[in-house]
Amino acid sequence: MARNDDQLSREGIEEHGLNKASIGSAFFPVPIDGIGDHELGVDLYLSHEHKTPVLYRAKGSSYSNADFVNLREQGITHFYIPNVQHCQFQEMLRNRIGEAIGDDKVNREERVRIVRDSCGKMIEDFTSNASLPGLSDTINEIAGQFSQWCASESTEFEYLYEMSEHDFYTTTHMVNVGVGCTLLASELLGAGHPQIQRITLGGLIHDVGKRGVDTEILNKEGKLSDEEWQQIRNHPQVGYEILCDQEGMDPLAIDMTLNHHERLDGKGYPNGISGDEISLPARICSVVDIYDALSSARPYRGPIPPCKVLEMMSEDVGSAIDSTVFEAWRRVLGRMLEADPERAVADKPGLKVPSMQSMLPSQQCQERPADGCVLLKRASGESFDLSVDSSVKCGEIGLVCDTKFTPGEQVQLRFEDGVSEKVSFVGFRFNAKGQGLAVFKLGKFSLHAA
Numbered sequence: 001m002a003r004n005d006d007q008l009s010r011e012g013i014e015e016h017g018l019n020k021a022s023i024g025s026a027f028f029p030v031p032i033d034g035i036g037d038h039e040l041g042v043d044l045y046l047s048h049e050h051k052t053p054v055l056y057r058a059k060g061s062s063y064s065n066a067d068f069v070n071l072r073e074q075g076i077t078h079f080y081i082p083n084v085q086h087c088q089f090q091e092m093l094r095n096r097i098g099e100a101i102g103d104d105k106v107n108r109e110e111r112v113r114i115v116r117d118s119c120g121k122m123i124e125d126f127t128s129n130a131s132l133p134g135l136s137d138t139i140n141e142i143a144g145q146f147s148q149w150c151a152s153e154s155t156e157f158e159y160l161y162e163m164s165e166h167d168f169y170t171t172t173h174m175v176n177v178g179v180g181c182t183l184l185a186s187e188l189l190g191a192g193h194p195q196i197q198r199i200t201l202g203g204l205i206h207d208v209g210k211r212g213v214d215t216e217i218l219n220k221e222g223k224l225s226d227e228e229w230q231q232i233r234n235h236p237q238v239g240y241e242i243l244c245d246q247e248g249m250d251p252l253a254i255d256m257t258l259n260h261h262e263r264l265d266g267k268g269y270p271n272g273i274s275g276d277e278i279s280l281p282a283r284i285c286s287v288v289d290i291y292d293a294l295s296s297a298r299p300y301r302g303p304i305p306p307c308k309v310l311e312m313m314s315e316d317v318g319s320a321i322d323s324t325v326f327e328a329w330r331r332v333l334g335r336m337l338e339a340d341p342e343r344a345v346a347d348k349p350g351l352k353v354p355s356m357q358s359m360l361p362s363q364q365c366q367e368r369p370a371d372g373c374v375l376l377k378r379a380s381g382e383s384f385d386l387s388v389d390s391s392v393k394c395g396e397i398g399l400v401c402d403t404k405f406t407p408g409e410q411v412q413l414r415f416e417d418g419v420s421e422k423v424s425f426v427g428f429r430f431n432a433k434g435q436g437l438a439v440f441k442l443g444k445f446s447l448h449a450a
């Protein structure tokens with residue numbers, strides 16, 4: 001149900017005198033689930049059908065989960081926050097991350113979701129405008145928290161990487177690489193080493209230069225034209241220039257950004273440096289970057305399974321990839337997967353690799369039509385006939401409904417032709433029409449347009 005301005009006014013929004021402002025450049029949007037239940041550090045505005053935003057909750061008031069549910073039921077997806085409160089919003093995100101890391105009472109899935117979402121929002125802001133005041137310092141603080149978390153609760157921190165979404169979004173990739181760099185640097189340098197925070201920062205922001213590359217080029221299947229390839233090859237240099245303009249930016253993070261696509265044999269880019277000219281932090285970033293890029297689904301293919309990724313990478317050890325760094329990454333992955341026997345099977349000598357259905361390459365997935373209906377059955381026996389929404393990303397299925405599920409909840413899906421699969425709940429989202437979608441992670445199936 002769409003909400004109108006009368007409803008907004010009934011919630012007392014007109015009282016504050018801040019309700020008339022231009023939505024154009026004066027506000028930035030934030031999903032309604034990106035706020036958390038806190039005393040607000042910012043003003044939250046709502047905009048109905050792109051009209052002038054009106055104040056919904058003022059800074060200092062509270063925003064609860066009940067408010068979130070209420071707004072979601074009314075089809076509202078985003079708040080608008082005044083640009084002048086950007087710093088305060090970053091502060092809120094930083095506090096959310098700090099609290100989630102330290103809150104043992106919240107379950108692991110929820111803690112990880114909050115940390116990944118909030119960190120992703122910061123990286124997204126940084127990629128679109130690195131000069132926003134205080135943002136790089138805030139990301140650096142998050143890097144410090146990751147480093148400490150990894151040193152004090154390594155298994156919990158590893159879960160932050162295990163729960164990585166492997167999609168083709170640059171922001172998700174940068175969060176994955178940041179977390180992976182914490183793990184790999186800790187393995188090589190020892191947990192708590194002072195350089196780990198700096199290497200994590202470099203990993204989190206290493207692809208900032210991709211903001212200058214067209215998304216269509218980043219996701220293009222097949223051969224790139226010379227001009228397109230040049231855009232890709234330029235992104236480390238563009239990132240380097242963005243970071244050099246940042247007062248106080250760590251030179252180590254700048255080095256990782258510039259050199260994460262260089263190869264030991266000098267055939268990398270942008271400058272073709274080789275051997276010892278490539279620093280250890282850049283080598284670390286390179287290994288995690290390549291691993292995440294190959295493990296991630298692309299619009300034109302599914303994710304490649306870990307054992308295959310490691311096999312592919314091992315062919316480049318010595319020529320492109322540093323052998324010591326690569327072996328350390330193998331140990332990190334092997335340990336992580338051994339700790340979770342349900343997700344790991346012995347597939348290669350000396351290494352446990354996951355049997356995660358979601359890691360199957362697309363050619364091994366059975367394709368299902370990306371429209372029509374499925375029957376969803378919960379463990380309680382409750383069942384629903386739901387429409388499939390084709391807008392969710394590769395490896396997931398979105399079902400149009402408002403029913404609540406808990407993160408990780410397992411349900412049985414039965415497609416129209418009778419085939420079925422057990423899947424787990426990932427989260428609740430909205431499609432472009434404002435319909436609520438319950439999103440589940442697919443395993444043995446992938447969707448294709450009918």
Ligand SMILES: [Fe+2]
Nearest residue numbers: 206207260261
């Ligand atoms: Fe890159």
